[in-house]
Amino acid sequence: MAAHTESRRDASDRRQAILDAALELFAERGFHGTAVPLVAERAGVGAGTLYRYFESKEALVNALYRSWKAALASSLFEGFPTDLPPRALFGECYRRLCRFAVEHPRAFTFLELHHHAPYLDAQSRACDELVLRPIRDLAEQARHALALKDLAPELLMAVVYGAVVGLVRAAEAGHLPMPLEEALRQAEPVVWEAIRR
């Protein structure tokens, strides 16, 4: 029975190795630009083995997307301190998002790159709501508390999220004179002043 458990852990490791390899390659070269045997090689498994763990290349990219969307959601909301004044609430969201982007740059790039890609299925699309809805609610709250500009929360969210993505991409392109982490820290008050009333 110990042996059985061990073999199951091996399988889980293998599956994870494939997901890790796919993350790197899909983030760097895109879905269509990445050959399945290359993913297998990077993961240290045979090409056929990959199909024991995922039904198809599409199933793989969907599993990867869902897994990282869930990770992002938990980074954002796990143990979130609810009763904070609006500025601190924003700071908490912002820093949690940035922490995710700094700790998992490939995952952040991957999620951004594959947002609304045609090969993502309905269930993967639904994961987006998991992240968007709670933030939208927070923004709506803060807006009614007269802490945010009197504009659609979706607009303010797009500005904030877009600014973070812009910084991550600028850092990737080597366009920033400082490390990404420092840029994101400096940008917090910048972005807050954008959306505050």
Add this chain to the structure above:
Amino acid sequence: MAAHTESRRDASDRRQAILDAALELFAERGFHGTAVPLVAERAGVGAGTLYRYFESKEALVNALYRSWKAALASSLFEGFPTDLPPRALFGECYRRLCRFAVEHPRAFTFLELHHHAPYLDAQSRACDELVLRPIRDLAEQARHALALKDLAPELLMAVVYGAVVGLVRAAEAGHLPMPLEEALRQAEPVVWEAIRR
């Protein structure tokens, strides 16, 4: 000679039809996700004909990228009013960028999607500087005039550009409760307050 001119215009139309078809398809499905014969069909030419105008698929995407980067640069800078106070200078840049995004949404998406793609050659990368440098200079100027926050211009540019991209993508995804043009108009003071001193 009129005939010669006319046949040359025909050829130029064909080339343009191919570029237009490629823009739509590359923006929607990505470079690797788009088959060359599909581009040809959409352009209303034979698959072989495409190769009379472009050496390869890579040459096509590079020509497309350069052409639209140049169009963006000219939209931004053509007849730019130089001596304006900082706020008006920002407004001019911002509205010109937004006008381009609204008038050529596919081109905007395409440029964003293919930014720093591995199949773009050095000359295409160099086109980025064409857009970035003048804006960087303007930002540096405004910063020394104490109109902008005392942060790296590259950081502020990334925030502004990122915010615009964020709005465009949110509109594409149907996440905004108003048309893109209206959202961009509402976002101008939002973004200005982000970067102003």
Add this chain to the structure above:
DNA sequence: CCAAACGGAACGAACGTTCATTCCGCTCGC
């Protein structure tokens, strides 16, 4: 307690398909 047989996971060569690119018969303007 050992060895022989089993079961299923892993491998990677091989399959059919689809791709980018080429090539050649054809058309059409001069």
Add this chain to the structure above:
DNA sequence: GCGAGCGGAATGAACGTTCGTTCCGTTTGG
């Protein structure tokens, strides 16, 4: 009628996926 330019079938490479085989941990009969 002739040559430049076109179309789309042809081509070979590369793709996603499958399949026959190998390999190893476990079971089982002696």
